[in-house]
Every structure is written in structure tokens, then in C-alpha cells.
Amino acid sequence: MTKMTFTRRSMLRNGIAASAAFAAPTLIGTKARAQGREIKIGFVSPRTGPVAAFGASDDYVLDGVRAAITGGIEINGTVHPVTIITKDSQSNPNRAAEAASELILEDEVDLMLASSTADTTNPVADQCELNEVPCISTDTPWDGHFFGRGGNPAEGFTWTYHFFWGASQIVDAYTSLWDQLDTNKKVGLLWSNDSDGVPLSNETTGLPPLFRAKGYELVDAGFHEPLSDDFSAQISKLKDAGVDIVSGVFLPPDFTTFWVQAAQQSFKPKAVTVAKALVFPTSVEALGDLGSGVSTEIWWSPGHPYASGLTGQSSADFAQGYMDQTGRQWIQPTGFKHALLEVAIDVLKRTKDIDDPESILTAITETDYDSIVGNVNWANGPVKNATTTPVVGGQWVAGDTYPYDLKICENQYAPEVQVQSDFKPL
Structure with missing residues (x-):
């Protein structure tokens, strides 16, 4: 001292x-x-x-x-x-x-x-x-x-x-979800330019090398500034590359902007699994019908x-x-x-x-x-x-009491957490 x-x-x-x-x-x-x-x-x-x-x-x-x-x-x-x-x-x-x-x-x-x-x-x-x-x-x-x-x-x-x-657990959960689908294993990545997105984008200690080790090809759409209002360039890049999966790190309002614009530009991947933004039901509800089927990590649930x-x-x-x-x-x-x-x-x-x-x-x-x-x-x-603490993967589906419910769809590395539903393509 x-x-x-x-x-x-x-x-x-x-x-x-x-x-x-x-x-x-x-x-x-x-x-x-x-x-x-x-x-x-x-x-x-x-x-x-x-x-x-x-x-x-x-x-x-x-x-x-x-x-x-x-x-x-x-x-x-x-x-x-x-x-x-x-x-x-x-x-x-x-x-x-x-x-x-x-x-x-x-x-x-x-x-x-x-x-x-x-x-x-x-x-x-x-x-x-x-x-x-x-x-x-x-x-x-x-x-x-x-x-x-x-x-x-x-x-x-x-x-x-x-x-x-940590990053390796997220990759384990995400790829365990994606492995349930028939995809070309091309993943488009977008990163929030903040203290969460920057470390997870790191080519040495972040998500990219771990995704590649699981057999997935990456298309990096780069960083976006928090509270961005235009994702046209990133969407065009991912469409041109023919990615079947979208992932990365977003603030909740940024993902809403991105996903609405993706629909407007007829970009329709088979899975979108995003950290941070899709953790909250309010973020998914803000998407309206576009919220059905989006996916994320689950670190704690009922x-x-x-x-x-x-x-x-x-x-x-x-x-x-x-x-x-x-x-x-x-x-x-x-x-x-x-x-x-x-x-x-x-x-x-x-x-x-x-x-x-x-x-x-x-x-x-x-x-x-x-x-x-x-x-x-x-x-x-x-x-x-x-x-570390356990994490599994899940998907938002139409709910009963609330507009959407988050269902656990994989538990490969936390088998004590019970799977509630199969993972389905968008």
C-alpha cells in the first residue's frame, strides 16, 4: 500500500x-x-x-x-x-x-x-x-x-x-449450435468498436482463431462505431461473400439497426448468433417479427x-x-x-x-x-x-407469456444444463 x-x-x-x-x-x-x-x-x-x-x-x-x-x-x-x-x-x-x-x-x-x-x-x-x-x-x-x-x-x-x-467457451457454444445446421460454414463477423468488441476481435486471443480451429471460414466486416446508423457497407460485403452465418459483438441498438437493414437489403443468412446485443428480450422484441430465430449465448437462465x-x-x-x-x-x-x-x-x-x-x-x-x-x-x-462459469447456446422463439422465449439448444460443454429445443435455421 x-x-x-x-x-x-x-x-x-x-x-x-x-x-x-x-x-x-x-x-x-x-x-x-x-x-x-x-x-x-x-x-x-x-x-x-x-x-x-x-x-x-x-x-x-x-x-x-x-x-x-x-x-x-x-x-x-x-x-x-x-x-x-x-x-x-x-x-x-x-x-x-x-x-x-x-x-x-x-x-x-x-x-x-x-x-x-x-x-x-x-x-x-x-x-x-x-x-x-x-x-x-x-x-x-x-x-x-x-x-x-x-x-x-x-x-x-x-x-x-x-x-x-471466456472467448473459447463462446466459440464452443456457437459452433455447437451451427453444427446442427446444413451450412457452408462461412461466418461473417462484425465488431463493436468498444472495450468488449475490440478484445474479442483479436486475432491472437479473441474469437477469430478459435472459429477457424472449429473449421469455419471467416469474412470480417470490420468494426463499427457504437450507435451507428448505417450498416450498408458491411451487409454488402457479407452478401457478396455468401456467408450463411453472422456473428460478432453489438450493442443492443446497433444490432437492431443492422438486422432491420439486412432485411431491407434481402440479406438472409441461415443463422445469426451475436454476443451482448441478443442477451436481452427487449432487444429481440425491438426487432418485431425479425426477432424469431436469432440466437446467442446463455450464461444464466431459469x-x-x-x-x-x-x-x-x-x-x-x-x-x-x-x-x-x-x-x-x-x-x-x-x-x-x-x-x-x-x-x-x-x-x-x-x-x-x-x-x-x-x-x-x-x-x-x-x-x-x-x-x-x-x-x-x-x-x-x-x-x-x-x-470461468458455464455457458450454453440458445435461440429466441415465439413465447407464451412474453413475445419471445430464449430456449437452450445446446449444452455440449455444460451437460448439467438441460437442452430445451433443437436449433433451427432462420
């Missing part, structure tokens, strides 16, 4: 330690336990801006977790109240960095959490690494998070740990066989609770937002010295936790600071 940070924190914590010595015990059940100091968790997520859909279920998740820890959490025989302080990254990396800095320097959080696209997780993690604050993040492909921050697998980072799927280690809720019950409370269809980030918080609570409970950031860091590295999105264990790699 820097001298300034260490001195500030040590003064604060020495004061807390002195006051805690005179704290009256609190009665929980039949056992008296000391009342400890307040623990602060920072939580940074995009609530507004182009990727605000990723934060749409934040309130539901936070309400449930706060209710579960309303009496505090026990650490080494002492019960500590926990405050979760939220900040909106506004879908902007500069604002995400500012939010993290505020939480570190003004709120003096003990543990930082960040989620939902590299524009949030990367700058937050960088601030935590700089200020030596323990940080856990999720909902960004691990490769984009790690390599997008200049990570070196031989060294890694010290203070920042991440869990989510059909996933995992339960929360904090509340005991199954994935199905947790998703239904969101729909009952909000009247909106379940969304994939909901599971990962909850998992991020339940992993954080587990880490804090196992911390040997809550006043020592390095002790919290040690508890993070020793995590082996079964969450609502599956097991989280950084000892399993693939690099020091990242661990």
Missing part, C-alpha cells in the same frame, strides 16, 4: 478497534456476540446509458441480498452490519473510474464489486489495483477483462479477481440447475421472483449480479482480519463457492485472476 492510504486506513481502523473494545454484546438466538464495525461494499454497475439493460435487475437483486443480511454477517464471532453503496457507471468507462475512486477515497469501502461489460469492470478494477483495494467483478468475458487491462498471464494482477465465461448459497433460491425461483416483482421478463445478468454479491458475502465471512485488506484478498483467492451461476474458484484458472 502507499504510505498515504495505509496511514489513513490504519488511523480509521485503530479508532474503530478502540471503540469496539467497549461495544456491548448483541444477542443473536441464544448466543451473545460482539457487535462489530460497519463493513462497506462498493457496487458499480451501468444503470443508465447504452448498456443500461445490464443493470435493469439491480434493484431486485440488491433488495434480496440486503434482506438476507439485514442482521449483519458473522466474522470470527463478531457480527458486523453491512452497507452496500451503489454507483452508476453510466455505461461510460470514465464515469466508472470516477465512481470507483469515490467509493475508495470518500466512502472507504472494504471491498469493491463491479459488473456488466468491460466499460465498467475494467476501469473499476484498474482503480482498485492502483489503490490496493480488494475487487471482485463479473459479467465481462474474462479474456476481455484480463487482456483488455494489459494483463500478463505470467504475472497477473494483485487486487482484482474476475469470474465469467433452466440452470444452480441455487444461491446465500438465500437457497433456485435459479427458477429467483427468475420467477424477478418477473413477479417487476412484471418484466427475466434477464441473464440477474443471476450474475446476485452471484457477485453472494460471493462477496462469503469472502467477508471467511476473512480472518476484516480490518486488513490483504486478509480480504487472501479470502478471495481461497474461494470455492457454489453460487446461483455455478462454482466460483479462482484456483481453477485459466489465469491467476480469472475463473
